[in-house]
Every structure is written in structure tokens, then in C-alpha cells.
Amino acid sequence: MEIRISGVTKQFYPDIVALRDVYLTIPQGDFVYLVGPTGSGKTTLMRLITRELVPTKGQITVGDCNLRSLGAIDLAYYRRDIGVVFQDFRLIEGLTVYENISFVQEAIGMPKNLVRERTGEILDRLGLWRRRHLYPEQLSGGEQQRVAIARAMVNCPGILLADEPTGNLDLATAEDIMSILLSINASGTTVLVATHNQYIVDEFRQRVVGIRRGRVVRDERKGRYEADGDL
Amino acid sequence: MEIRISGVTKQFYPDIVALRDVYLTIPQGDFVYLVGPTGSGKTTLMRLITRELVPTKGQITVGDCNLRSLGAIDLAYYRRDIGVVFQDFRLIEGLTVYENISFVQEAIGMPKNLVRERTGEILDRLGLWRRRHLYPEQLSGGEQQRVAIARAMVNCPGILLADEPTGNLDLATAEDIMSILLSINASGTTVLVATHNQYIVDEFRQRVVGIRRGRVVRDERKGRYEADGDL
Amino acid sequence: MSGTKGKAGTRRMAIFRYILRDTWRLLARNLGLSVLTFVTAVAVFYLVGASVLFVMNTRAMIAGVESNLFVQAYVKDGEESMRTVAGKMQAMECVASVETITPQQALESLKARLGSQADAVTLLGDNPLPASVQVQVKKAEFATVVARELIAMPEVDDVVYSGELADRLGKISSFVSRLSMVILVICIAAASLVLFNTIRISVYARKDEIETMLLVGATPAFVAFPFVLQGVTLGVLGALFASGILYFSYGYAINALIHSLPFLTLIKDRELVLRLGIVLVGGGVTIGWICSWLAVSKFIRAATRPQ
């Protein structure tokens, strides 16, 4: 499924334009870093792709699907094929770590034994197995972030959006996460990572899309981070 | 006010020991980086200092004040002298950016004109003035983080605890924030920064306290980050 | 996307199980909220049930008083025509019972009425009092009809009945039935309102959860069902408990009443409360369902409407 963003502008108030005339095509299987100073519009772009927001102008299609015209049920089915690591995690407070990860599988009707198997596997892979019975508020920031990553990955989505997925992780753990993301990407999933982490971007070189003040200012294959941060 | 942590152990369940026999003294006016892999106990240490938690064993004194024996009102007065940047920001959803920052001043009974002046000044300094009428959920991650920093600083506290204050900021903005923290420190405030940001630690060299699995493993003046991240 | 795409049935079963478990979680994990909603539901259903019982007993009481209303017809020629009139009355639809009073009985009763002055009556010599027929009507409003009927009969000389009393009773009775309806409607409206608000506020406290679930691909139905079932469960439990309390407190109250006011016509049969309980539980299901559905679907709509 190709993500095709054409001429998208997103305006919140007359004076806040989060994205301005953005054209971007992300083919199936791409790995893209979205970089840019804080407030430049990275999260807004991701929220447009999940149809949390609709563009003020322009149009987004994912595969054959024009996002503007999705009904509530179609939207749910569309979102099942997109895994999102939210910048603020959005874990469900009333659910344990285990339940937070299993319920997205349950919501699509996966049978119990498969859910158990998959959840256990992914918790193990992210070093969270011993924390599975804790509630989000009992976790450290980095642990919460990994739960969010686990939840986004567990359904093997066609597209994975990760918004600042290493902001609360030490370098070693961040590198682990990155190699997991790369292996997911290798299996055909499109991965879009918004990040401020220069190390990561420079170490695992991939396509880099730079945004500044809502505009795409560069788009390089095997790019570098470039801390050109005049706001 | 000197922070004196002696023999502190914090245990959550029989099997989760977040801190283990920690001794640490932070004199008034110090600037300390708290580094360590995710889940090592940095946030727990800070929550002990704000008396959100009490130690399972051991004792913490700040100035002349033994934290274990604080009543509800004394606790409020104690906390007024501590500014905290929470890892998850904890902005109040129902308040705008401006109100989130002014209310901590109002809570201590500061007169209106002074509140207005100070709030305006700090919003300006952190580049948030144009966002002052927005609610937290309308801000980007980095903007929320800066609001949290502004709120922690605005009462000119004697101690400033910043938990991962640059996790959602690009490098340039992070450097700005660091120089603000350093200037606050220069005016006599004790600053304690928990961080995973190697750049920051290595560029603005200060005392570094390393924690791993709940134990203090190193404590160096002008230390470096050292990504020694075996969990 | 993987899983058992072929077996839609198994999948639906699985989803159903998850929904049930989630309902349980909603109830159990936020025990505080659940208990508050439940207690509110009990209070509200108790009020409704109590007002229903009150209304029914008031009606029974009025009916009891009405059945004490008589129309008396004095007949012209002795006991013969007295029996004719009585027979005709007995055939009427709106008549409950008919009693005949011979002149002898009438004299006795007059003597009794005069008390110690009864001697005066003996001065009357031969008994001048006529025979009469006493008719008990089924409802107060029929008294006038019966009286008209009687006066039209050739055998009847004069008709005595308390037209004013019949009139009043009729009016009071019809007013009580209207008032009772109003009371019931107000109670039920207040009950629904309170339950709706309570459920809605408790859904409001979980706004974020609803939003997040929808964001990660749960269908609106999957998100809504546990809330709806939770609402239904609380409604039903509230109604059941209220019925139980009602059953015992009604038994207690009615015993006390019968003891101190034996002359009132009350509904002594506690089975009534059981039947009322069934209605309340039905109401609990309906209100719980509708209220939680309205509440949750509002938040779902807000969350899926893109900005």
C-alpha cells in the first residue's frame, strides 16, 4: 500500500498552519525518517495518515483508499492495518501491559491461544515479560514506550508509524528497537519514524524527509540528520 | 538546601526493587545528570525527592526537613520550593498553556500583575508565547515539554528536577533548554536532570550520577555519558 | 493482518467472549464508579417502585371507600314491591349488592339513631315507616345513574342518597387516578434522567480509553458493547436490589398498616411486589441499555469525527 500525500495543507486556526502544501509519496516497503524541529508538523502528518485529522486542502490516499471518504466501520478496518506508536503512548490506563497488547488482537477477533502466543512473544522480545501484570502508570517512561511499540507491531500491520519512538530510551535500547523496526521493514512493512535522535538516523541510514514549519524541505535516500534547527 | 539520600531502598512488589541501598548527597547549587538505562530507577529517585513516594528503607532529608514526617500542608509548602519537569509532563488538560504556567504562581498567592509579567516572560523565553491560548492536547510533543519546563521554572524554585526534559526536542531546542537550566543553576538553584541524551551530557559537562538496576554505579564530576547499556 | 480470516464464526465468538470479559473488567476495575452507579440505580428504582405501590394502595383505598356508598329507595306498597325493586336492581351492571329493609327494621334503626329518646318513637303508635331498598354501587359515579333508575320506577316513592358524597368520591377517585399517573411519570422521568446522567458521567471518565481503542482499529460496536452491557448490568442489578428492599419494606409497612388501620382496603398480597419487581428489572434493562448506548455513542461519534 502506497501512501500518497498530494498538496496537503492542514490549518488549525487562521494563524496556525501545521502543514503547508505537502507532497510526499511513500511506496510500500519504504523506511522513512521524518525529521524536523519541534512543532514542524511531523505528528500532524502522522495523524493525517491515521485519519485522526483530515486535510484542510489536498488529498491523501493509502493504497486504493481515499481517506476523506471513510465511514466509521471502514475506518476501523483501515486502522487495523496501521500500527501507531503515539508520541504520548496512549496506553489504556485500566489495562495491564499484557492486556494493552492483547486487546488490539482481540478487537480483530483473533482466537485466544494465538493472542496468548503472540503477546508473550512480543513482550519477551521487548524485555517486558516480567512487567506484564503492571499497569501503565506503574511503568518507567521507557517501559511505557516499549509497550506502545509492542502494541503497534503486534498485528503485523502493513504500515507502521512511530512518533518519536526512542525519546525515553537509552541508546542501547533505542538501537535494539531500531533493529526490530528494520527487521519488520525487511518483511515488507512500510515504516515511518518521526525522530529527533541524531544517532539513530545517522547510524541506520535510510530515506530522510526533513520538515520545517510545515513544509517538506528535503527528501534524501540514505540521508543524515543535519541539526539545522533555526525555528 | 542540601539533598541527602541515605541508604534508600524502594521496593514496589516483593519482586520489583526500583532502588537498592542508594546513598547520594547533592549540595545546594549542584548540577547533576542522572543517567542509566531505562527502568533503572531515575524517575523513582525523583519521586522520592518530591515525596510522591516514601522509601521502603532509608531516609531522605532536604535541608533540615525529613521527608517522611511531612503533613499535608507542610508538604505543599515544601513542594513549592521544588520545580519538577515530569517525564510525562502532567500538564492540566483543562487549562491553556498560559493558565498551566500561571496557576502554580496563583497557588502560592502571587499578585495578579506579577503573575502576568512572569508568565509572559517565561513563555517568551521558551518560544511559546504564540501558543499561550492553546490547550495541551493541541500542542506538539516538544511544545508540551517546554510548557512543563516553564511551569517547573516559573516559581524560581530552590531545587529543579527535570526528568528527561529533552526527550521530545530537537537538538537545537535541547541546547537552548540546557543553557536556560545552566543559567538557573548559576543563580543558585540545585538542578537534577535525568536524561538519555548523550549529546547534552557530553557537551555541557557536569556531575554525572550513573544508576543501573537501582544502584548508584558511578558518580563523577565533569563526567561523560558512557552508553554502557547492558540491562 | 493475519489470523483466522476464513472462520468468521469462530472470530465472532471470540469477539463476543472478549466483549463479555471487557464488560466484567469495566465493572470490576472501576469498582468505585460501578458501586456509585449501582447505588444510584437502587435508590432510583426504589423510589419508582415505592411510588407505584403507593399509588396502587391509594386506589385500592378509594375503591374501598366507594364501595361503602349506598342509594336508598323508599317503596310505596309494603314488602311486595320492595322485593320487585330489589330484583330489578340486582340485574343492573353497575350495582354491587342490594339489601332490603322492612318497615320493622327501619323502625329499629330509627330507635337506635334516637338513642335514649327512643321512647318517643313508641308514641308513634302504628309503624308509619315505609319499606326500603339499599343499593350498593360499584363506583361512586354510578350512584346518580342508579338513583335516576330507581326514581323512575312506579313502585318507588322517594330516593335518598348522598348525591354530594357520591359526587365528591367520584371526583376524588378520578383525580387520584390522574394524580397517580402524573406521579409515576415524574418518578420514571427523574429515574431515567438520573441514571442517564450517572452512566454518562461514568463514560465521560473513560473518554480517553474510548478514543484510544478506536484509534488502534476497534470497531465502534466493539468499543460500545462493553459499556452498554455494563449499563444494562448495573440497571438490572439496581432494579433487582431495589425490588428486594421493596419486598421486605412493603411487607413490613403493610403489616404495620393492617395492624393500626384495619378498616382500610389495602393490597396485602406481596406477590404484587414480585410482579412489580419484574417490571422494574425490565425497566432496568431498557434504561441501562438506552442510557449507556446514548452516552457511549456520543463519545464514539466525537472520536471518529475527524477534525
Next chain:
Amino acid sequence: MSGTKGKAGTRRMAIFRYILRDTWRLLARNLGLSVLTFVTAVAVFYLVGASVLFVMNTRAMIAGVESNLFVQAYVKDGEESMRTVAGKMQAMECVASVETITPQQALESLKARLGSQADAVTLLGDNPLPASVQVQVKKAEFATVVARELIAMPEVDDVVYSGELADRLGKISSFVSRLSMVILVICIAAASLVLFNTIRISVYARKDEIETMLLVGATPAFVAFPFVLQGVTLGVLGALFASGILYFSYGYAINALIHSLPFLTLIKDRELVLRLGIVLVGGGVTIGWICSWLAVSKFIRAATRPQ
């Protein structure tokens, strides 16, 4: 730490102003929650007010019926002793009014009672009926006392009164006053419960806010006050609105009643509703205060208790 440490007064004023503004914010920013709580409060206060009015009118009605209860004393020697007895009665505490009936009046009334058989009475010749005194008591239960008093008088020959009726009325009246108390208590309890739950759930929805405020150095009082004032405001507004609706609906109902049931003793004075309104508003303040205080202080205690 800076600010105007010296001027504690100005600071307290400032804090007070902030608290007021915060209360307004709580009410306005979560208009949905506020409206739900408000509507619940209106429903609940309306129920309480309506039940109070219902109870008072029932009591007035019973009192009206009671005042129609008479004790009749036949005196021995003509109109002289009739007047003596009447005088003594008038002096009694529990007597509402006294009426004297001469033998002539008694005869008229007997004739009237006999209807078309009145002719029979003329056969009596000289009027054999005695003079009598009719005593109206203030409450049904006094009838027996008055009757005893009368029978003990030398002038009195015989006393007639419906002991059974007096008894029943007395019992009904005392039962109605007890029942009305029970109804009121149940209504007020249910009202408090519902309001408490509603306020508590709405505080629950703001748990995080309370926690954060305490974490950044707000005193428990500073955090609690806006919630308490919000509760009081909603309580008062609810009570005011309920009183308003009550005022108009009572006026309407009482007009309809007086029109169709003019013989009932009802409280026509709408000022009663105004006085009731004042009581309701007082209740609104109290319940709003207590409920929100309990609710918020529970969360504050939970948040300041270290783990």
C-alpha cells in the same frame, strides 16, 4: 520562592480571587458535566419539593375532614342547661367550636332526615325531642376526651358521637403524619445519595488534575475549594430551578384541584412554595458542600498519601 511575602492579606485576597475564577472555570469548561449534574440536582430537588407539598396538602386535607367531626350531647332540662354546657365546652382547650340545637331545630332536622315521610313526625304531637349541644373538636383524637367530659356533666342526659369514625380518623391522621415523615426521609436520603454520587463521579473525572495540582505545591484547601464551590453552586442552582418549576406547577395543580375538588381543604397559598424554596436552596448549599467536600477530600487524601 519570591512574591509579596510580607502582605499576607493581599495574598489571601489574591488566592481567594483565583479560587473564585477556578470555580467558574470548573463550571464553564466542563459545561457538559456541569449541565448533567445540574439537571440531576433539579430533578432531585423537584422530587423532594413535590413530596413536601404533597405531604402538607394531605395533612391539610385530613385536618379538614377531622374538623367535620362532631360530638353531640343531649341535655336534660331545656335550653337553660344547654347554654351552661355550651359555655363549659367553649372553655376547653381541644374544642374548636360549639353549636347549640334547640328542640325545635332538632325536630326540623329530623323531618328533613325522614324526607317524604316527614308527615309521620307531625303525628308525634308535642315535640318530644331534647335540646342538644354540638361540639366540634380540633383533632379527631380529642373526640373521646370531650365525650367523657360531657357525659360527666349533670346537665347532660346522653352523648352521641361516632366513636368508630373518630377513632379511624385519629389513626389515619397519625399514620399520615408518620408516613409523610418516612416519605420525606426517603426522598431526602435518595436525593443526597444521587447528588453525592453525581458530584463524586464528576470529581473522579478530574482525578489527574487534582493529583497534579497537589504535586506542584497547591495546598489541599486551594485544590478543594473550587470543587466545593462548584458543588455548592450546582446545588443552589438546582434547588432554585426546582423551586421555580415547583412554584408554577404547584400553582397549576392547585388551580385544577380547587376547580374539580372544591370541597377539599388544600393549601392555596403559593407563598408556601416560596418558603419551601428557601429551605430547598439551604439544602442545596448543605448537600452541595458536604458531597463535594467528601468527594474531593477523598481524592486529595489518596493523592497526598505517599506510597
